Amino acid sequence: MTALIKLENVTKHYGTFQALSKINLDVKEGEVVCVIGPSGSGKSTLIRCINLLEEYDLSGKIIVDQILVQKGKNLKNVRAQVGMVFQSFNLFPHLTILKNVMLAPIKAKGLSAQVAEKIAVDLLNKVGILEQAEKYPAQLSGGQQQRVAIARALAMEPKALLFDEPTSALDPEMVGEVLDVIKNLATTGVTMIVVTHEMGFAKQVADRVIFMDAGQIVEQGSPIEIFNTPKEVRTQNFLKAVLNH
C-alpha cells in the first residue's frame, strides 16, 4: 500500500534558522501517528508544511494523495484532503457553530446549503455539540469549541487530519472530552497525525510514535517501542522528564 502522506528530504528554514532538517516520513492510509518532542523541536512546523501553511525548502518534496504540495491550483485539492485542528481552535467568531461547520463544504466544495447543513448536523451530533448549534463560539467552553473545530475539519470529508496540540490550550477538566472525540475518530479509519503532550493518549491510540528534537526525527516506532524501550538517549531523557513531571 502506498503512503497517503509522503515527506522526502524536507527541510525548512526561517531565515537562517533551520527548523526542520531532512525529514523523511511515510504515513499510510488509516494510520494514526503521534508526534512528541520538546517545545521548539519543529513539530508544528512539520505538520504545517503538509498543508502548506508554511512553505518548505525547494530541496524537499511533500506528496499528499499523489499530489505534490506546492503553491498553485492543486493546493486546494490538497487542503480538501487534509483537515487541520489548531491548538487555539480558531473558530470563526462571527458565525454560529452550525455555520462554522457548513461554510467550507459550501464555499470550497460547492455543496448546497441543505446538504452542507445535513453534514454539519450529523457531525455536531457526533461530537456532542448539536444543542449548541445556533450559538456563537464565544458562548462555548474551550472543550466544546475544540470539538466544533474537529467537526469543522471533518465536514470537508478529508482523508487525513492534522492535530497541533489540540488539548494544550484547554483547562485540565476539558482535556478528556476532546481526547475521547479523537480516540473515536481513530477507530473510523481516518489517517491522523497528532502532535501531543498527552503521553497516555499517544500510547493508547497511536499506531506509530515519532520523537522529534532540533528539527529532526530522532526515533520512531510503535508506542511500546518508544515508551517502554526507547533506544536514543535524547528520547530517554525527554520521556524521563515528562513522565516524572
Added chain:
Amino acid sequence: MNKSSLVVFKVILLCFIWPFISLAQNTESPIIVGANIGNVPWEFQDTTGKFVGFEIDLVNEIGLLLDRKIEIINIPFNGLFAAVQSGRVDIAISSIGITEKRLESMSFTQPYYDSDQSLTTVKGNGIESLNDLRNQIIAVDTGSTGDIWATENKQKYSFAEIRRYEGLAPAMLDVVIGRVKGYISDIPALLYYTKDKPNLVVVERIPTGGRYSLMMGKNKPLVSQANKAITSLKLAGVINDLHAKWFGALAEDTTSTVRVVPMPATDEGLILDFVDTFLNTDVFMQTYPMLIAGLVVTIQLGFIAIIAGLIFGLLFALSKLYGHKAIQVAAKAYIDIFRSIPLLVLLIIIFYALPFVGLSFSPFNAAAVALTLVSGAYTAEIFRAGIEAVPQGQFEASEALGLSYKNTMVEIILPQAIKIVIPPLTNNCINVIKDTALASVVAMPDLLKQATQAQAVAANPTPLIAAAVIYLMFLLPLVLWVSRLEVKFRRGSR
C-alpha cells in the same frame, strides 16, 4: 417649516451665538476695518506685504480726522456683512455698493465712487459683448453686485450657468483656462487688473449705477462721524487726489468722488435686534430653497466621495497588504501622499492646475475626485488596521479548510474587520461631508456656498446660521451613533 418650530429654532440658536456677540463700545479703541484684501486697487498687499489701496488710504485719512487709530483685518468679501452686523468690525470696505437691501440692515456713509459692472474676457475668444454669452458659463464673485446683477439678468442673456468664485484671482484663472467665458465684476477693479495683461480685455461696461461707500452697523454713532469726515476730505480735494493716485487721472466734477452728496437714509422702519439680524424669519424663508439646493449638492458630493472612497480604500488596503512588491510600494505611496496633502491644496491643483495639462474637470467632478482620493487614502489605512486586527489564526483556519483567497476575505476576514472599522469609517464619513464645504473654492454650489451667497444677497447672516443648523442636523446623529458604537464594541463580544 411652521411657526412654532421656527421659534424653537431661534431659541436654540440664541444659546449658541450669544457668547460671540460683542456689545461693548469704546470710542477710545481703534476703529476696526474689515477689507477683502486682494481687491485691486482698493485694498491689496504691496510687495512688502503692507496693505495699500484707494480705500485703505481713505480710511486712514478718516482716522486722522477723527483722531483714532485704524486697524485693518482681512475678511473675504462675503464675510464682511456678518462681520459688520456682529460688531467684529466697525467699518467694512471692499468696493461695497449701496443697495436698498443692504440699507435695511446696515448703514452707509455718503458714496465716494461711482461705478458700473463690466464684462471681462480673454482677447480673441469670440466674446465681444454680453449678447455673445448665450448658453455660456459666466463667473462672478459670490454675493457681489455682479452676482446680483447676473442672477437678475440670467434669463435675459440666457447664461447657461453662473459660477460663483471667492474673488477675482480664481475667477480670472478660470476665464483664462476657458472653463468660463467671461467674468462680471466691478469695472474699476477690472480696468486696473487688466491694464498690464494684454491677453485680457474688458469688453463691455454694464451700467448698474453702483456707488461705493463705507458700510457700518446700523445707526452707529461712527456713521455720521465718518460721513462728516468724508465731506471734509472731498471739500479739501483729498479724495480726488486719491483717485488720481490710483487711477492715473482726476475724477469728473459730477461724480461722487468730487461732490458732497447726502448720506443714504437707513431704513428707519426696521430696528434690527439680535433676533432680526441672526435669526430673521423672512430672510430664512426667502433663502430656504437656495439652502436646500445646496444641501442636495453637498449630499450628492458626500455620497459619491464616501462610496468611491470606500471602494478605493478597500482596494488599496488589500494591495498594500497582499499585492506584489511593486503594487505594495505603489499603494503605500498613494496612501501616504494623499494623507499628507491638505484637501484644499489638492482641490485647487485638480481644478486650477490640471487644465494646463489638458485635464479639465467641472467643479462637481473636481471636488468629487479630490474628496475621493483623500477619503480613499484614509479609508485604506482604516481597512488595513482593521484587517491586521483580525488574528492570524483566522487566516490559517480558513486556508486550511481550502477556502480561496477571495472566500477567505469575503467570508472570514472582512466581516470581522468591518466591525472593527465601522467607528473609524463613520468618523471618516463625517469628515468627508464636512470637507465638502471646501469645494466652495472651486465654485461649487454646495451648502456653504449657497449660504454665503444668500447672506450676501440678503445682507443678513441668517442663512449662514441656518446652514450651520443643517450641518448639525445631519452630522450630529452620526457623531452620536459612532460614540454609541464605540462604547458597544469596547464592551464587545471579544
